[in-house]
Amino acid sequence: MQQTLFDFEQKTLDDVINPDTYKGIYSFHKYWGKKPLESINYFIQQYTTESDIIIDPFLGSGFIVHEGLRMNRRVIGIDLNPFSIEHTQFLLDLPSPKEYISAIKNIEASIKEKTYSSYMLENNTIASHYLWEGDSIKQIWSKQENKRTRIEIEPTDFDRNLFNSYRNYNVRNIRDAHFFTNSRINSYTTMTLSDIFTDRALRNIDLIIDEIKKYSGALQRALYLTLTSSSGQMSSMVFAITNRGKTQNKKSEKIEVGSWVIGFWRPELHFEINVWNCFESRAKKLYNALQNTSREKYKIHSNLSQLFHSTAGCYLANNNCLDELNTIPDNSIKLVCTDPPHSDRIPYLELSEIWNSILNKNVSFEKEIIVSNAKERNKKKDNYINDMEKFIGEVNRILKTDGIFLLYFNARDKESWKFMKIIEKASDLEFCGAFPLEYSATSVVQDNRKGGMKNDYILLMKHKKSKVLNESEFSFIPGWIEKLTEITL
Ligand SMILES: C[S@@+](CC[C@H](N)C(=O)[O-])C[C@H]1O[C@@H](n2cnc3c(N)ncnc32)[C@H](O)[C@@H]1O
Numbered sequence: 001m002q003q004t005l006f007d008f009e010q011k012t013l014d015d016v017i018n019p020d021t022y023k024g025i026y027s028f029h030k031y032w033g034k035k036p037l038e039s040i041n042y043f044i045q046q047y048t049t050e051s052d053i054i055i056d057p058f059l060g061s062g063f064i065v066h067e068g069l070r071m072n073r074r075v076i077g078i079d080l081n082p083f084s085i086e087h088t089q090f091l092l093d094l095p096s097p098k099e100y101i102s103a104i105k106n107i108e109a110s111i112k113e114k115t116y117s118s119y120m121l122e123n124n125t126i127a128s129h130y131l132w133e134g135d136s137i138k139q140i141w142s143k144q145e146n147k148r149t150r151i152e153i154e155p156t157d158f159d160r161n162l163f164n165s166y167r168n169y170n171v172r173n174i175r176d177a178h179f180f181t182n183s184r185i186n187s188y189t190t191m192t193l194s195d196i197f198t199d200r201a202l203r204n205i206d207l208i209i210d211e212i213k214k215y216s217g218a219l220q221r222a223l224y225l226t227l228t229s230s231s232g233q234m235s236s237m238v239f240a241i242t243n244r245g246k247t248q249n250k251k252s253e254k255i256e257v258g259s260w261v262i263g264f265w266r267p268e269l270h271f272e273i274n275v276w277n278c279f280e281s282r283a284k285k286l287y288n289a290l291q292n293t294s295r296e297k298y299k300i301h302s303n304l305s306q307l308f309h310s311t312a313g314c315y316l317a318n319n320n321c322l323d324e325l326n327t328i329p330d331n332s333i334k335l336v337c338t339d340p341p342h343s344d345r346i347p348y349l350e351l352s353e354i355w356n357s358i359l360n361k362n363v364s365f366e367k368e369i370i371v372s373n374a375k376e377r378n379k380k381k382d383n384y385i386n387d388m389e390k391f392i393g394e395v396n397r398i399l400k401t402d403g404i405f406l407l408y409f410n411a412r413d414k415e416s417w418k419f420m421k422i423i424e425k426a427s428d429l430e431f432c433g434a435f436p437l438e439y440s441a442t443s444v445v446q447d448n449r450k451g452g453m454k455n456d457y458i459l460l461m462k463h464k465k466s467k468v469l470n471e472s473e474f475s476f477i478p479g480w481i482e483k484l485t486e487i488t489l
Contacts, residue, residue, distance in 0.1 A: 011041045017477060019438060024289040025094070028282075029087060029229040031061035032262075032346045035339050035408050036437060039458055040067045043337060047404045047468065048073055051311045052334035055398070057321035057391065058369075060348075062088025064337050065314050069298045073335075074307055075314040076328070078321040080368055082361035083228070083352045085318045090225055092298045092314070093218040097290040103219055104226075104283045107211040115204045115276040118166060122158040125151075130159075130272040131240055131255065137163070138269075139255075169199035173209035177357040178365075180374035185263035185347055189376065196235050196264060196354065204275035205234065205358070222286065228355040230282035232260035235354075238271040262351065304328065320367040322387065325394035333398045339408035340391065342456070343384060343416035344371035371416070381415055388419035396427040402468045405429060405461040408437070420484055423461065432469050434459040434487065436479040457487060 019036035021027075026037070040063065048054060050072045056064040059079035065088055068075035077088055095103075119127040121142060128150070129141040137155040144151060171193065179187040193202060205227070212223040232238075239258030257271055299313030304327060307315040317324045341348060349368050356363055365377065369387040372379035395405055411417055423429050436455040462469050474480050481487060 011038045011045065013042065013474070013477065016042050017438060025091065025286075025293045026063065028286050028289050029061070029225055030232070031084070031087060032348060032351065033339060033342075034061055034063060035456070036439060037063060037067060039437060040064050040337060041071075043404065043406055044068055044071055044073060044335065048334045053307075053332060054335040054337060055328070055333050056338045057325060057336075058338050058340040059084050059088060059316075060339065062091050064339075065316070066091045069314055070296075072312060074310070074312060076304070076307065076317070076333075077314060078317045078319060078324045080318070080320055080364060081349055081352055081356075082318050082363065083355045083359065085316050086221060086359060086361070087225065088316055089300065090218070090221050092300060093221075094290060094293065094295045095219040095222045096295065097287055099219055100222055100283075100290055101287050103215055103223060104280070104287070107208065107223075108280070110211055111207045112276055115207055116274075118162065118200050118204060119274050120162065121153065122156060126274070127153075127159075128274050128277055129257065130155075130163075132236065132270050132272060134268055163198070163200060166198070166200040166203050169203045171202050171206060173206050173213075173360075174202070175357050175360050175362075177353050178363075179264070179353065180350060180365075180372075180376050182347065182350060182372065182374040184373040185350060187264045187350065187374075191264070193354075193357070195266065196237065198236060198272050201234050201236075201272065201275050205231070208275070208279055209358070224359055226282050226286055227279060228358050230278040231354055231358060233273055233278040233282075234275045235260060236266045236270050236272060237264065238273060239267050240269040240271055242269070262346075308332070320364065321369075322390050322394065325391070325398065328394075328398045330397050331400050334400050334403050335406070336395050336399055336403070337406045339456075340388065341368070341370045342409060343381070343411040343413070344373065345411065347372055347374070350374065384416070385419045389422045392419060392422050392427060392429070396429050399429070399463065401463050402466050403462070404468060407459040407461065408456050409459055410456040417484070417487075420459075428463050428465075429461050430464045431484055432460045432462060433471050433474055433480060433482050434484070435474060435477040435481070 015038040019038045022034065044054060044067055051074055053074045053076065054068045055076040057078045059065060059077040062077060062084065065075045065077040069092065079085060116126045121127055121140065125142045127140045127142050130137050131139040137159060140153040140155055140159060141150045142153065174193065177193050179189060179191040181188050208227055212220060212227065215223060237260040241256040241258045301307040301310065301313050301315045304315050307313060347370065349363055349365055368379065369384060370379050371381050371384045399405055423431055434457045436457055460469060
């Protein structure tokens with residue numbers, strides 16, 4: 001069934017409390033920290049009207065901009081991460097399913113065989129998976145034609161020689177990736193793409209990019225994102241899951257394919273998966289999603305002034321939001337709806353580095369507002385609080401007197417919340433209340449460390465003199481709090 005505009009309108013607070021899982025186009029690409037659409041939708045609908053201006057200065061995957069445009073609001077989206085801007089532009093200008101699948105078929109005709117030749121087995125069948133233990137291939141899987149069951153094969157010298165023939169492959173289409181020493185995500189400065197992908201995988205990714213380059217515009221972007229979204233499964237970071245489903249006394253020998261979750265780990269027992277298969281399976285997912293999504297092309301203005309002089313569309317800036325907010329007029333924004341980095345919970349730019357290197361985009365790591373474990377980055381809590389206070393200062397200035405400021409936030413320690421003090425101390429804003437968000441979305445990866453929090457809060461703020469919010473409307477929500485001190489860490 002086609003999703004229409006109306007599927008996303010008329011959300012109630014009950015929908016906000018019981019959000020749906022991300023599906024289709026919303027779950028196609030991983031980006032960490034996606035927030036439930038119902039809450040975004042509800043506040044846009046209740047507290048803004050057509051052509052009001054909404055801003056999200058920490059855009060991420062771009063769903064806030066997308067929701068705003070679907071409801072005919074004008075929207076400004078800012079993010080430091082070039083990947084975020086690409087993903088948002090993708091959402092706002094989807095290719096037609098027909099042109100997309102035809103491009104995939106053309107790419108298949110040009111390079112599938114060439115890619116498959118790098119996975120050829122001695123018996124002329126094609127490997128789908130190589131199970132590696134450290135630096136040696138332990139087992140190879142291939143599929144029987146038209147059968148679901150896999151054939152498990154012992155590797156021979158033929159397979160090892162084929163693999164070795166791609167050693168020291170020189171990557172042509174992907175820029176060097178830059179990593180920091182960050183034990184939390186297992187990255188280090190001398191790390192290269194070859195620590196994450198086999199040279200055979202890099203050669204095949206290069207072949208795919210050669211083809212993608214033949215397209216342009218929205219179609220090319222969708223093809224690149226198909227590649228970035230399948231790159232995790234193409235890497236050597238895919239876990240082999242052993243012993244799942246074992247009964248109390250019996251050990252299960254069954255091995256399953258896991259997925260890359262967070263970080264740059266190459267587990268001792270890991271998979272190398274056929275790159276073409278990874279790309280094709282992601283392409284099928286996007287094709288299905290495109291078939292089930294109504295397409296609208298939204299106006300993307302090339303500068304802020306154009307947006308202010310029109311009644312529709314959005315402006316997207318790949319910039320440090322503190323610099324960009326500075327250019328926005330006082331008292332001009334009806335809704336600030338945003339989800340900034342939550343202190344040290346997710347290293348956004350560092351984790352996106354592979355996607356950005358595939359997209360050939362450069363990243364200003366030094367401007368990221370984050371607390372990072374990476375030694376070389378010098379991103380400490382004090383700088384974070386300082387930058388977040390500057391951000392609140394800008395919101396105070398640009399928010400209309402009857403505007404609303406919604407902040408999605410949570411942090412594991414009290415110190416990371418300190419910037420909120422500036423609201424009461426040095427702004428015209430006031431905190432009205434907050435409630436914890438329920439997630440049903442499996443795509444929401446927040447923090448998998450011990451003590452990591454499952455929920456985020458949605459904090460509601462407005463100008464002190466404004467009566468725009470009726471707090472009692474929210475008081476029935478489980479976990480509703482009226483004072484920040486009531487938030488439990
Ligand atoms: C929590 S994520 C937003 C996720 C978003 N809610 C979504 O649906 O995907 C925070 C974002 O802030 C961005 N960011 C970090 N520092 C920034 C800065 N100085 N200016 C603009 N964006 C920044 C990160 O790149 C990241 O995309």
